[in-house]
Amino acid sequence: xxxxxxxxxxxxxxxxxxxxxxxxxxxxxxxxxxxxxxxxxxxxxxxxxxxxxxxxxxxxxxxxxxxxxxxxxxxxxxxxxxxxxxxxxxxxxxxxxxxxxxxxxxxxxxxxxxxxxxxxxxxxxxxxxxxxxxxxxxxxxxxxxxxxxxxxxxxxxxxxxxxxxxxxxxxxxxxxxxxxxxxxxxxxxxxxxxxxxxxxxxxxxxxxxxxxxxxxxxxxxxxxxxxxxxxxxxxxxxx
Amino acid sequence: xxxxxxxxxxxxxxxxxxxxxxxxxxxxxxxxxxxxxxxxxxxxxxxxxxxxxxxxxxxxxxxxxxxxxxxxxxxxxxxxxxxxxxxxxxxxxxxxxxxxxxxxxxxxxxxxxxxxxxxxxxxxxxxxxxxxxxxxxxxxxxxxxxxxxxxxxxxxxxxxxxxxxxxxxxxxxxxxxxxxxxxxxxxxxxxxxxxxxxxxxxxxxxxxxxxxxxxxxxxxxxxxxxxxxxxxxxxxxxxxxxxxxxxxxxxxxx
Numbered sequence: 001x002x003x004x005x006x007x008x009x010x011x012x013x014x015x016x017x018x019x020x021x022x023x024x025x026x027x028x029x030x031x032x033x034x035x036x037x038x039x040x041x042x043x044x045x046x047x048x049x050x051x052x053x054x055x056x057x058x059x060x061x062x063x064x065x066x067x068x069x070x071x072x073x074x075x076x077x078x079x080x081x082x083x084x085x086x087x088x089x090x091x092x093x094x095x096x097x098x099x100x101x102x103x104x105x106x107x108x109x110x111x112x113x114x115x116x117x118x119x120x121x122x123x124x125x126x127x128x129x130x131x132x133x134x135x136x137x138x139x140x141x142x143x144x145x146x147x148x149x150x151x152x153x154x155x156x157x158x159x160x161x162x163x164x165x166x167x168x169x170x171x172x173x174x175x176x177x178x179x180x181x182x183x184x185x186x187x188x189x190x191x192x193x194x195x196x197x198x199x200x201x202x203x204x205x206x207x208x209x210x211x212x213x214x215x216x217x218x219x220x221x222x223x224x225x226x227x228x229x230x231x232x233x234x235x236x237x238x239x
Numbered sequence: 240x241x242x243x244x245x246x247x248x249x250x251x252x253x254x255x256x257x258x259x260x261x262x263x264x265x266x267x268x269x270x271x272x273x274x275x276x277x278x279x280x281x282x283x284x285x286x287x288x289x290x291x292x293x294x295x296x297x298x299x300x301x302x303x304x305x306x307x308x309x310x311x312x313x314x315x316x317x318x319x320x321x322x323x324x325x326x327x328x329x330x331x332x333x334x335x336x337x338x339x340x341x342x343x344x345x346x347x348x349x350x351x352x353x354x355x356x357x358x359x360x361x362x363x364x365x366x367x368x369x370x371x372x373x374x375x376x377x378x379x380x381x382x383x384x385x386x387x388x389x390x391x392x393x394x395x396x397x398x399x400x401x402x403x404x405x406x407x408x409x410x411x412x413x414x415x416x417x418x419x420x421x422x423x424x425x426x427x428x429x430x431x432x433x434x435x436x437x438x439x440x441x442x443x444x445x446x447x448x449x450x451x452x453x454x455x456x457x458x459x460x461x462x463x464x465x466x467x468x469x470x471x472x473x474x475x476x477x478x479x480x481x482x483x484x485x486x487x488x489x490x491x492x493x
Contacts, residue, residue: 003490003493010447011457012457015456085456086456086458088348092346093346095249099462101316101465102462108413110458186459193477196478198473
């Protein structure tokens with residue numbers, strides 16, 4: 001066991017932990033986005049609420065969701081530990097430092113970007129996850145199922161639409177998604193480098209899939225609140 | 240003379256490892272654009288000595304870009320504004336008349352300042368001693384090409400072997416990590432059959448030594464490769480990571 005602990009706690013081991021937890025969170029982004037895009041269906045929330053109800057009641061999904069929380073916390077804690085160690089490695093800094101000449105802004109500000117994302121996750125969970133599970137303030141809506149009977153689901157769809165009629169909330173979400181884009185601009189490719197996957201055969205795929213993660217996915221996430229805001233505004237602002 | 244420049248230097252002066260240092264301004268007058276950066280400091284020092292002041296201490300040796308001694312962070316970049324060179328290969332034509340140039344030592348816990356711009360880089364020696372060698376039996380000389388090595392591998396090993404151990408990677412890294420240096424040494428030997436007997440223990444021991452010396456963790460910013468005078472690639476850090484994972488998974492060191 002000693003070798004395992006020394007491997008994980010080593011400099012390279014901690015990088016690998018950052019990479020694996022980071023890539024797991026990337027896979028979560030894909031699943032969460034597919035679900036969230038149902039918010040844009042103008043079906044009074046049938047598809048989105050059915051999905052949300054399934055996600056919050058399926059035991060397998062609930063277990064993965066708990067694991068997801070642990071992984072977010074682990075990713076943040078290892079990062080905090082690494083940041084402290086790295087700060088200690090340079091007790092006296094430079095008076096003049098031109099980091100911008102040799103590295104990307106993202107790569108030098110992963111801690112800042114990660115902190116923004118952590119705040120975002122806390123606010124986001126409070127808005128919706130807390131409200132659904134513990135808030136009790138979201139009413140239910142009944143839908144006619146294919147079998148001809150009525151199902152009652154928590155109307156998260158309506159709650160999200162209501163939240164995104166507030167321009168400050170929308171701005172916060174869009175800002176956070178820009179931060180996520182920058183975080184993944186460095187983080188996605190960096191994870192593969194940490195795992196030792198920097199090779200002429202794979203680098204093209206890492207860059208191509210990386211583009212999906214640092215641009216396409218954050219853009220789609222940011223599109224949801226913007227689209228809802230402009231849809232609700234065009235109906236309510238016209239009065 | 241025509242084309243000559245007047246430059247203001249802000250140089251880190253520190254009496255010894257136990258005292259606090261500070262930036263001190265000096266005028267470098269009538270600097271020829273054809274001078275190397277080190278020659279310019281030599282001339283400033285000559286003026287200081289004539290005035291009875293203490294000369295600026297800085298490391299230098301071969302002055303042809305192969306020894307790796309000339310450690311200086313010039314205007315926030317190790318070895319100055321150009322890429323792929325050491326400080327001795329930097330010329331004053333890279334600066335303009337009237338410029339103010341800030342010169343600081345390498346900054347890292349693993350590289351304590353000895354005096355002014357001179358830092359103690361013996362941490363790198365100890366990392367090498369932890370495994371950056373191969374074992375060779377004495378006896379009859381073996382034929383030079385007795386062991387076949389592929390061209391690709393020998394080229395890559397040579398790319399890694401161009402590391403001169405200057406420490407610019409540490410100086411450039413925002414985490415003061417020595418990962419590029421370490422990876423160059425590990426890569427060079429693990430790519431060649433001669434390095435195989437110690438392959439697994441080498442990467443384990445050398446990484447451990449790097450951590451013990453107080454260098455930081457790599458976060459893949461890539462700054463080291465940009466500032467490396469020998470332009471050693473990030474590919475070697477990826478190889479080090481692979482070597483480490485494989486060694487930890489399969490070595491007999493439990």
